[in-house]
Amino acid sequence: MARLGIAKDFLTDYAKLQKPVQKAVDAAIEKFAEHTHAGLHLEKLANAKDPRIRTIRINQFYRGVVLAPDSGDEYLLLTVLPHDDANAYATSRRFTVNQALGVLEVRNQQALDGITPALRQAAKDSRDLLFAKVKDTELIRLGIDADILPLVRLLTTEAHLEALANLLPTPQYDALTGLAAGLSPEQVWAEVSAYLPITAPEEVDTEDITAAVARTPDRFVLVSGPEELAQILAHPFDAWRTFLHPAQREIAYRPSYTGPALVTGGAGTGKTVTALHRAVSLGRQTSAASPVLLTTFTRNLADALDRQLGLLTDDPTVRERIEVINVDRFAYRVVAEALDRQPAVADQHTLRQLWEKAAAATGAFGAIFLEREWEHVILAHGLRGPEEYVAARRHGRGIPLKAEQRVQVWEAIRQVTDELRVLDQRTHLQLADEAARILAERPVRPYRHVIVDEGQDLHPAQWRLLRAAVAPGPDDLFIVSDPHQRIYDNHVSLGRLGIGIRGRSRRLTVNYRTTQEILAWSVRLLTGVTPTGLDDQPDSLAGYRSPMHGRRPTVRAYPDRTAEYAGLADQVDTWLAAGVEPHAIGVAARNGHLVRAVRDALIAAGIQTSSTTATKTNVVRVGTMHAMKGLEFRCLAAVGVDAGTVPAKAAVTAQSQDPVAHEHDLLRERCLLFVACTRARDSLYVSYVGNPSPFLNSAQAY
Structure with missing residues (x-):
């Protein structure tokens, strides 16, 4: 049976076609696989520059252009165009294998x-x-x-x-x-x-088109059959998010890991899609009695994973074996089942009042300090009494505490937890801590495999929960993480949590989402940054690169917000006029106030918008930088990147209060801007009012 692959540019062309033409393309593809020559005529053009070029009839007005092999049955669908344009493309292009690179x-x-x-x-x-x-x-x-x-x-x-x-x-x-x-x-x-996504071969066979396609995964891909291709065409913008390149495929479809496995890599290197394929692979091997948990930090990210999982497989049996839920909801469910009632989650307003009251009672420690001490020392280490707290290491905390001070801090924190108990309320981290203890005491664990996306943002209590959710053994935990994208203040050592990954850690270095120009600019935002990974080792972006090229990011300065919003509307109009689908355009801002103002300004300019989580389709997406996590756009605008907004003052501990926390907070804010900018696939636009964010200084040198 003939095998038909596609060129990346074809997806863009396909998305622009009217629905009747798309249906005709679908029918041609199905017929192609069944009867390559008998049912679907491949027409050879006499004056073509490449003798392997063929055209196929789509309908009365459109033709597809196909690269046919000299031998074998693997074909490439290059584009679908109106009849005359297709013939012009087919007669003018020539395909060759690079003699040095093999692409x-x-x-x-x-x-x-x-x-x-x-x-x-x-x-x-x-x-x-x-x-x-x-x-x-x-x-x-x-x-x-x-x-x-x-x-x-x-x-x-x-x-x-x-x-x-x-x-x-x-x-x-x-x-x-x-x-x-x-x-x-x-x-x-x-x-x-x-x-190069793949190392150049020592010897290149310039006649082997099939091998060259395999070495050029950023531009061409061969699919397994018409069903996979039809599924891709049903979601042309999402399609390349589900493709696995060779390095990713080897990781995702490895027969088995002897224990927990860790995959790291920079933004766009395919960690999430690798995790999704691993989930499908394990879902095919397990049973309903031993399901797979696919989890991540936020509900929005979990919803995105669930949608992408639907692009990978429509097999109901496999889907039933894979549960997609974020960690907080999982913890809540475990505790609710154990209590036989729905626990109440403390809201931020209540928590703020409790911490301020406790801080006032001590007269020596601030509310933020006490809350972070509770979360990053006591809950992080699972400490159960003042003696354990006095003896504990306070890794990452900048203010040293004597034994008597620790006792004072413990009593202040106990005041808050006691009042939460009286109110019958829990925080999400308390739920995770409680759920971990509940599962650890059970003889049977609820899952056979647990797959974790965005592992760098999980708290130690949440990791203890996930460790307790699956019995230790082969393929128990599969984790993907990038310390350079850590946007929440959680610093974790998997080894100390009983999750040993030695010898089962892999690193991805090729960014398949973003052009090299956007990537190089964005990486400069992290100049001098060396975060520590989940394996306790300093993480580096050495070798991080993209095989794709495009325009450099655009950075614009404006005198005031009104002018900035007008410039943004002009930029979005330019993208739309160039044929970019509205839902493939994203706008990111640091806080909700800016997001609301941007949406109002764009709507006033006649541009329809929605939030990143709304169900409205084919409109421009506007959200906070945090909300951009896990999303991708062809074009992205980051607005309000000025000194007064990025970093957010409220998110950064004063250096005088805690110099270590201050540096951690600045790093987190840098990573947040980096995450937002690397959501862009083809075009990145950054704007600010007055003075630019200090983070832009290093990037501007690019």
Whole structure:
């Protein structure tokens, strides 16, 4: 049976087609797999620049363009266009395998042939050639092939090279621009090869298109069959979020791990999609009596995971075996079942009053200090009495406490917990702590496998709950985490919690979501930052890169909010006019006040919006930076990134009160901005009023 893959650009083209045309494409794909030549005619064009190019009939007005192999049955659907446009595309393009990198390339051969005479004349009239000092052997080693090399020898200026940007194969163009910028061939090779999703092979078979496709997962992918492809086309914007690249697939579909496994990596490296595929893999192997728990920090993220899981499998049996619920709801359910009633959760207003009352009674410690001491020392370590607290290590706390001071702090905290008990209320962390003890005392655990997304944001009490939810053994815990995206003040050592991951830790380094330009800019926001991971080791973004390229982020300064909102509306209008779907546009702000003001301004400008969690479809999404976690957009605007707003003053402990907490808070705020900016896939726009956030200073140097 023929196997049909797709080019990434096809998804964009497909999304723009009218529904009747999309249905015709779906029907053609189904027929293709069943009867490649008999039921679906592959038409060869006599004047095509690539003899492997074919077209297929979609309907009376549209045709698809297909790359057919010289041998075998793996085909690539490149695009679907109106009849004349499809023929023009098919006759002009040529596909080759890069001789150095082994990736599949595309070039506009017809346009290159057309521009060659003009370049030849310019070279004849000029004494200086752009690459005169670069030897042929060096160009060939960088992947410049025999057909492009003569053209390269005609270039006289960088302007001529830039004119070829959309005509040359991208890997070859990138190599040439590096040389033109003054880099040595060795430096260019280091840059070009660094962006490869897969290490370049020692020997490249330039005739093996199938192997080249496998090495170019950021642009092409072969799917397992028409069902998978049809599922992809039902959600064209989400489709690339469910694809696994080779490094991710090896992790997700490994037959078994002997114990807990940890996967780390920067934003966009596919940790979440790897976790989703792992859930499906385990869901197929287990039974309803031994289900899989897929969990994360917030309810919004859990809902997003549940939606994405639906894109991966529609098998009801597998779906029934996988429960998706966030940690707080899971803890609440465990406690409710044990009490045989619904426990009340303390609201923030009540908590604030209780902590202020306790602080006033001590006269020595502030309300925020007491609350954090409770959460990050007492609850974090599961301490049950003052003696344990006096002897405990207070890792991460900046103010030293003597024994008598600890006793005083314990009594102040006990006052709050006693009053919560009288009110019959619990905090979410108390529920997690209680639920962990309930499950640990049971002979049978509720799950066979637990998969954790965004592990860096979970509190130790929540980790104890998840450890108690599954019996120790093979494939018990599968965790994905990125310390650089820690946006809540939880610092955890898995080893100290009885979750040993030694020898079962993997790191992903290639960002498949964001262009290298957006990625490089965003990483600079974290200059000097080295957070500690769940494995107690410093985490690094060394080797973190993207194989995709695009425009650099745009940063705009405005005199006031009114002007900033007007500039935002203009930017959103520009994206919409360029064909970006409204729901593929996101706007992030640091706080709810700004979010509401932005939504009002966009609506006044005639742009429909919704929150990040609303059910309205095909409208621009506006939310806080926290709400952006786990989401992706083609285009994203981060607004209000000024000195008075980012970092948020209320979220940062004064340095005089606790210098360690102060640094932790600043790091968390940096990570929050980094998380928001790396939600952008193709375009990032950042704006501020007055003075920029101090975090932007390092990024602006890019």
